[in-house]
Amino acid sequence: MKYIDGFRDPVAAAGVRAKLDALAAVLETRARAVNIMEVCGSHTMAIARYGIRDILPKSVNLISGPGCPVCVTPASYIDAAIALAERGAIVVSFGDMIAVPGSSTTLAECRARGGTVEVGYSPMRAVELAEAHPDREVVFLAIGFETTTAPVVMMLELAIRRGIKNLSLLTAFKLVPPALAALLSDPGIRIDAFLCPAHVSVIIGADAYKPFVNQWKVPCVVAGFEPLDILYGILGILKQVSHGEATVENQYSRVVTAKGNGIAQSLMAKYLEPVDAAWRGIGVIPLSGLGLRPEFGTYDAGLRHGVSMGAGDENPACACGEVLKGKQRPPACALFGAACTPDHPVGPCMVSSEGTCAAYFKYLR
Amino acid sequence: MCLAVPMKIREIRGDGTAVAELDGIPSDVNLSLVPDARVGTYVVVHAGFAIERMNEHEADAILQVFKEIADWQKHAVESAPGVVP
Amino acid sequence: MLSRALIQQEIVPRFGADALKGLPDGATLPIPAGRAMVFTTDSFVVQPLEFPGGNIGDLAVHGTVNDLAACGAKPRWLSLALILEEGLPLTTLRRVLDSVKKAADDCGMAVVTGDTKVVARGQCDGMYVNTAGIGELIDGFELGAGRVAAGDHILVSGPLGDHGMAVMAVREGIRITHGVTSDTGPVHRLVEAVRGLAAGVKFMRDPTRGGLAAVLNEVVEGRGRGILVRETELPFSVGAQATAEMLGLDLLQVASEGRLVMICSASVSGEVLNAWRALPEGAGAVRIGEVTDSKGRVILETITGGRRLVDVPRGELLPRIC
Numbered sequence: 001m002k003y004i005d006g007f008r009d010p011v012a013a014a015g016v017r018a019k020l021d022a023l024a025a026v027l028e029t030r031a032r033a034v035n036i037m038e039v040c041g042s043h044t045m046a047i048a049r050y051g052i053r054d055i056l057p058k059s060v061n062l063i064s065g066p067g068c069p070v071c072v073t074p075a076s077y078i079d080a081a082i083a084l085a086e087r088g089a090i091v092v093s094f095g096d097m098i099a100v101p102g103s104s105t106t107l108a109e110c111r112a113r114g115g116t117v118e119v120g121y122s123p124m125r126a127v128e129l130a131e132a133h134p135d136r137e138v139v140f141l142a143i144g145f146e147t148t149t150a151p152v153v154m155m156l157e158l159a160i161r162r163g164i165k166n167l168s169l170l171t172a173f174k175l176v177p178p179a180l181a182a183l184l185s186d187p188g189i190r191i192d193a194f195l196c197p198a199h200v201s202v203i204i205g206a207d208a209y210k211p212f213v214n215q216w217k218v219p220c221v222v223a224g225f226e227p228l229d230i231l232y233g234i235l236g237i238l239k240q241v242s243h244g245e246a247t248v249e250n251q252y253s254r255v256v257t258a259k260g261n262g263i264a265q266s267l268m269a270k271y272l273e274p275v276d277a278a279w280r281g282i283g284v285i286p287l288s289g290l291g292l293r294p295e296f297g298t299y300d301a302g303l304r305h306g307v308s309m310g311a312g313d314e315n316p317a318c319a320c321g322e323v324l325k326g327k328q329r330p331p332a333c334a335l336f337g338a339a340c341t342p343d344h345p346v347g348p349c350m351v352s353s354e355g356t357c358a359a360y361f362k363y364l365r
Numbered sequence: 366m367c368l369a370v371p372m373k374i375r376e377i378r379g380d381g382t383a384v385a386e387l388d389g390i391p392s393d394v395n396l397s398l399v400p401d402a403r404v405g406t407y408v409v410v411h412a413g414f415a416i417e418r419m420n421e422h423e424a425d426a427i428l429q430v431f432k433e434i435a436d437w438q439k440h441a442v443e444s445a446p447g448v449v450p
Numbered sequence: 451m452l453s454r455a456l457i458q459q460e461i462v463p464r465f466g467a468d469a470l471k472g473l474p475d476g477a478t479l480p481i482p483a484g485r486a487m488v489f490t491t492d493s494f495v496v497q498p499l500e501f502p503g504g505n506i507g508d509l510a511v512h513g514t515v516n517d518l519a520a521c522g523a524k525p526r527w528l529s530l531a532l533i534l535e536e537g538l539p540l541t542t543l544r545r546v547l548d549s550v551k552k553a554a555d556d557c558g559m560a561v562v563t564g565d566t567k568v569v570a571r572g573q574c575d576g577m578y579v580n581t582a583g584i585g586e587l588i589d590g591f592e593l594g595a596g597r598v599a600a601g602d603h604i605l606v607s608g609p610l611g612d613h614g615m616a617v618m619a620v621r622e623g624i625r626i627t628h629g630v631t632s633d634t635g636p637v638h639r640l641v642e643a644v645r646g647l648a649a650g651v652k653f654m655r656d657p658t659r660g661g662l663a664a665v666l667n668e669v670v671e672g673r674g675r676g677i678l679v680r681e682t683e684l685p686f687s688v689g690a691q692a693t694a695e696m697l698g699l700d701l702l703q704v705a706s707e708g709r710l711v712m713i714c715s716a717s718v719s720g721e722v723l724n725a726w727r728a729l730p731e732g733a734g735a736v737r738i739g740e741v742t743d744s745k746g747r748v749i750l751e752t753i754t755g756g757r758r759l760v761d762v763p764r765g766e767l768l769p770r771i772c
Contacts, residue, residue, distance in 0.1 A: 001388050001692055003371040003407065003424055010682050010753040012431040015438030017755065051756025094412070122413025124395065147369070151414035154397045158381075199369045202409065202417045227754050228431055254424035255371075255409050255417050264398050264416065342764050353698070363758040370696055388692040390619075390630070 003254070007226030016231040017055055023238045024057030033061040034241055035190050036234065037183070037326055039176060040145075040197030041068030041354025042225050048359035050227040060234065063189075063326035064359075066179055067197055069144045069172075070096050070352035071324060072279040076309040077143070077172050078102030083307055084139050084170070085115035092118045092126040093141040094148075096353040101345060103313040123155040130159065130167040139301045142169040147199040149173045149290060150264035153271050156299060168301035171291055174277055176200050177208055178288035184216050189325055193219040193237040195230070198252050205260025206250040217246040224252045271296055280314065280348060281321020320347035323356050330360040337361060369411035371419050374404050385410060456534075456566055460543065464551045465530070469562035477562035479527055482586065488523035490514060491582035496772055499542060499576050502616050503632030504707075506579055507549035509772060512634050512707055514583035515557045516656040519638035520710065522591030522648070525557055530564035531580040536571045546577065557636045559583070588641070590648030595669045597652040602741040603719035604677065607640055607710040607726055608633070608734035609685045610662055613772075614704035615693040630689030635708030640732050643725040650718030655711050658772055660763040663702045665711050666748045667762045676744030679760070681752045683738045702750075703763040705772055713741065 027034065038044060044064045047053060053062055066072050079102040085091040091107065098108045098119060111117040116136075118129060126140040142152045152169065159167050176197060183189055196209055201222045209220035219240040223233030229252065236249050250256050268290065277289025292300040302308065314320075318340070319333035330336045335346050342361060345351035350358050372385035372392065385394040385408060392410070396402050399415040407424075408415035457473070469477045481487060494510045511528065518525045530550060534543065554561050616632040637656060644651060655665045666677050686694075686701050694701045708731065714722055719737055726732030742749075748760040 001688075001695060002373070003419060004695065006428040006431060008753050009431060009435055010755070011438055012435040013754045015434035015441075016431075018438060018441065019434070048758060050752045050754045051750075051758040052754055054756035054758070055754055122395070124413060147411055147416065150398055150416060151395070151412045154395070154414060158397065199409070199411060199416065202369075227752070231754065232431075251427070254420050254427060257417075261398060261417055263400070267398075362761050365759055365761075372696075387696060388688050390689055390692040390696065392696055 004226065007224065007228040009228065012228055013231060016228065016235055020060075020231065020235050020238065021057055023235065023242060024059045026242055027059045027238065030059070033059050034238065035061045035063055035192045036195055036237055037063045037065045037191045037193070038195040039065040039067040039180065040200065041071070041352065042199070043195060043197065043230065044068070044356050045354050045359050046225045046227065046230060048363040050230070051363070052227065052230060053364075056234070060238065063191070064323070064356040065183065065326055066279060066282065066324040067145065067176065068324075068349070068352050068354040068356070069148065069174055070100060071320065071348040071355050072174060072282070073100070073143050073172050073348065074278045074280045074309065075102045075314050077170070078107065080302070080307040080309050081107060081139070081141055081170060082110045082115070084301065084305060085110050085117055087305070089137040089139045089305070090116045090118060090129050090133060091139050091141065092120050092129060094143075095119045095121070096351070097141055097143065099345065099351045100348045101351070123152045124158075126167055127155060127159050127162070127164065130164045131162070134166060136166065137305070138167045139305070140167065140169050143172040145174055145176055145197070145200050146203040146268075149268055149272070150203050150261065153267050156271060157267065160299075168299050168304045169292065170301040170307075172277070173272065173290040174279070175274070175288050175290065177204070177211070178285050179279065180212060182282070182285045182288070183325060184212065184218065186325065189327060191218060191326075192241060193221070195233050195237065196220050196222040198222065198224045198229070198256070201250075201252065201256045201260070203261050203264050205258055206248055206256055207258045208260070209248045213246045213248050219246045219249070221249045222252045222256050224255075279324070281324045315346050318347040320349040320357070323349050330357040333357070337365065369409045369416060371407050372410050374402055374406045374408060377402075377404060385415070456568070460547055461564065461566065464547055465561045465564070469560060470564075477527065479562070479584070486587040488518055488521045488585045488587055489582070490517040490521070491580065492517060493578065493580040494772060495575070495578050496617065497575060498617075498620055499546065501620050501632055502630070504634040505546050505549050506577060507546035508553040509634050509707060510579040510581045511550055511553035511557065511559070512636050513658070513772065514581040515559060515636045515638055516708070516710070518583050518585035519636070519641040520654040520656050521585070521587070522593050522641060522654070523585030523587050524642065525559045525583055525585045525638050527562045527584045528554060528559050529582045530561050532564070532566045533574050533578040534566065534568050535574045535576050536568055538576050542576070553636070557638060588645050588648065590645060591651060593651065593653055595653055595673070598669055598675060598713050598741055599652075600675055600741050600743050601716055602652055602713050603716050603737050604666070604679065604739045604741070605712045605714065605719060605722060605735060605737050606662070606685065607637060607732045609687040609690065610657065610706050610709060611690045611694065611701035611704035612687055613707040614661070615690045615701075618697060618699075619693055630687060630693055633706050633708040635731055637708060637710040637731065639729055640710050640726055643729060643732075644722050647714070647718045647721055647725075650715040651712060651722075652715070653713040656706070657709055657711050658705045658707060661701070661703045661705055662711060663700075663748070663760050663763050666760065669713065670746050670748055672746060674743075674745055676742045676747045676749065677739060678742050678744075678749050678751060679739030681750055683736055685734050685736050702760055707772065
């Protein structure tokens, strides 16, 4: 596979490993390990799937961050989606939302009880369904970071151009940079560097990480999701740490530019505005989400259908919040592997295809 | 969820969509976020939408870096005495 | 179309010689004296009924042939039970039946008994098929997960996951056209080719539902042994890899319908691979790993050299693919 296989070459991987080991030997003189937070759920999964923790030097510690949009969506959002399906709307969702527990049940169970819940690989599925069923309301579960927000908003623009009137979005878009700032401000978490997300960076641009370098002096390396990308990204971070540097290094320059995708950014600015957002397990982070601008209120499912997202109930024994902040590894949660497994998940970290607990259960148990 | 795959544009339709392929396996792609993509352009595809072009020059450059590391590794293994590769 | 007419017009012309002549209620079979026979059955509910590389008909024959082969048996006789939805196009039925006949003939297997039922529109999604097969156990084979020991080698007869990906590629809602081709095919000749090495063969299975991951986990679960496979050795076709990449699926958990996984002693694995590679269906045969002492776990050594678990496939990964 072009532009994939070359990033999975075992000999090159062995070479980067050798360089990591050599550099780590230099760093061993430090008092403590280097804590690298990998933010994006896709990085979490790739790191687990390629056994990368297994081969890292002891002086390097990889912490998983809250970059899994399904994992940080509060239970009350799922409750609202289920309520809409129960009221007769066609609810369209990405696949991994279907099994996430809300306060009491899941969208999959709602579907089994007769609710119309459709899974779409592309948000355009919502447009197809809205056109096919003009007599019914279609609600798209619009969750995701910047990578996903851009296609969803483009779908909305295309729907509006086609004169579709029976489609709305239940929004829970989240932004990565405010979350990074919140994590850096938390005295309980020590982050020495960020391995920055690949495809969020495609949208927002590598320059978006400059504030973290300037204000917090934290190295930021943007890396792709292939195993060589990740290993080389970690090497880049260690090089900066060993020189006492902190810069933004864009190692995914084959797709990420300094400024990002301007068309996507303009489109997002046209329809969306920053709003405070609730992150499951973390709490409200100011201006860390995106909501529809008031002039597009008719496409906001919450306004249109009068559903509000209150507190929602989460199991108090569920440690997803601590896991999402990188304070705890999944096996430290009392429910991990016992009451909480992929077959019967308690928290979203276990059921999302990018959840840290799901990655641990599947690859590292 | 942020999974995105590099694919080559094979055919562009008039309506903002295109056929892209990975190793000959085709898939429909919406090009609205990357309107300057042409037939033969590599794009990164997420949730059925191209989100950016792949810069082949940059891709080849980083692949060359990895190739050099692989060569360095092979040489290191071959010239290390008594080391089982 | 009534069952009776259906049988006269479609079943008898294709299968009505020999044992089915005159359509007796049961087939009388000449079992060789003192031979152990192996008996297996499988039902097929694949959607769609036809896919690149095959259809529910040849799938149903190969599935049962391969179960017999994996038990170390030479396939002999097949039963064919069809449940048809009223309104199923006759052309579809004919293509499926033609495939059944061709596949059975290719495998040297006779369809000796069967049944046809027609159910109301809206039931059984076009067609369900059940096949049951009887085979003759080949001398020397003593197979079972209990025989597997640390140091044994793990072999696969060719690229994995093509069938599952071929079916997925046709499913509605996934905009991938002209995808990979199903690998549906018989593996009994691969078993026949190693009958002289039977003493060293410990375990065989065709990796259908749940793929290689399901088979290997079944071998180690609850036992004092584990398995290590190397990612650099795993065989996958270009098309299956690309399709799996696009769908975000793990090919280790995807079904093949024409492949064999074998666990054998290290002393015979070289000869097994030579014998397999001499056959077209074994051209891609490779050794992928070995049995270890790590209790009850299947571990993958990835391309980075780092290791991770190969988990039992969970949930409805790929529904209705066989």
